[in-house]
Amino acid sequence: DAGITQSPRHKVTETGTPVTLRCHQTENHRYMYWYRQDPGHGLRLIHYSYGVKDTDKGEVSDGYSVSRSKTEDFLLTLESATSSQTSVYFCAIGTGEVSPLHFGNGTRLTVT
Amino acid sequence: GENVEQHPSTLSVQEGDSAVIKCTYSDSASNYFPWYKQELGKGPQLIIDIRSNVGEKKDQRIAVTLNKTAKHFSLHITETQPEDSAVYFCAAREAGGGADGLTFGKGTHLIIQP
Numbered sequence: 001d002a003g004i005t006q007s008p009r010h011k012v013t014e015t016g017t018p019v020t021l022r023c024h025q026t027e028n029h030r031y032m033y034w035y036r037q038d039p040g041h042g043l044r045l046i047h048y049s050y051g052v053k054d055t056d057k058g059e060v061s062d063g064y065s066v067s068r069s070k071t072e073d074f075l076l077t078l079e080s081a082t083s084s085q086t087s088v089y090f091c092a093i094g095t096g097e098v099s100p101l102h103f104g105n106g107t108r109l110t111v112t
Numbered sequence: 113g114e115n116v117e118q119h120p121s122t123l124s125v126q127e128g129d130s131a132v133i134k135c136t137y138s139d140s141a142s143n144y145f146p147w148y149k150q151e152l153g154k155g156p157q158l159i160i161d162i163r164s165n166v167g168e169k170k171d172q173r174i175a176v177t178l179n180k181t182a183k184h185f186s187l188h189i190t191e192t193q194p195e196d197s198a199v200y201f202c203a204a205r206e207a208g209g210g211a212d213g214l215t216f217g218k219g220t221h222l223i224i225q226p
Binding site: 004040041042043044045090092098100101102103104105106 | 118143144146148153154155156157158161201205214216217218219
């Protein structure tokens with residue numbers, strides 16, 4: 001898994017509660033990404049980072065925020081979880097803008 | 113932005129036969145095309161990729177072909193085995209798309225029948 005650890009692997013939470021997902025890498029890659037995977041939609045980019053404290057929005061960023069205070073950690077926060085955010089979330093890392101992405105094993109989030 | 117269409121959504125083949133998955137893309141400036149394999153409960157794993165200056169690339173039983181004129185690329189798996197059963201995703205990256213320029217297809221569930 002290219003040295004990528006996502007935590008937690010599974011989480012159930014209630015609507016309206018804040019949730020933070022963590023991605024930790026040991027590869028010292030510059031780029032980190034958060035994707036969500038839903039049936040019929042494939043993989044959609046939420047946010048990405050191109051360096052410490054450098055982040056930008058992806059295709060489906062509404063309702064999500066991110067932070068990257070260290071090269072190895074990229075956090076995804078749902079400020080107030082909604083049922084539409086029930087999904088499997090994947091973190092990915094890469095060495096450059098045009099480079100293969102390596103994915104973690106995902107976090108399954110259920111919002112009740 | 114880039115749009116990637118992937119077909120079929122489900123493909124069932126007999127063990128030992130070949131499987132072909134096709135993707136089309138919309139942006140003629142796209143220059144990088146990876147394929148990922150996802151097994152149940154795991155993240156997508158890169159299996160092969162091709163850049164726009166190459167028409168075909170092979171790695172053992174797996175090959176990818178690219179037709180820039182028609183804007184489509186395909187994954188070919190020969191002599192399929194039970195462990196090839198998985199969901200496969202294609203993707204395309206726009207030239208100049210920056211770090212966020214990778215767009216994925218919706219996936220193909222490949223089933224290898226014994």
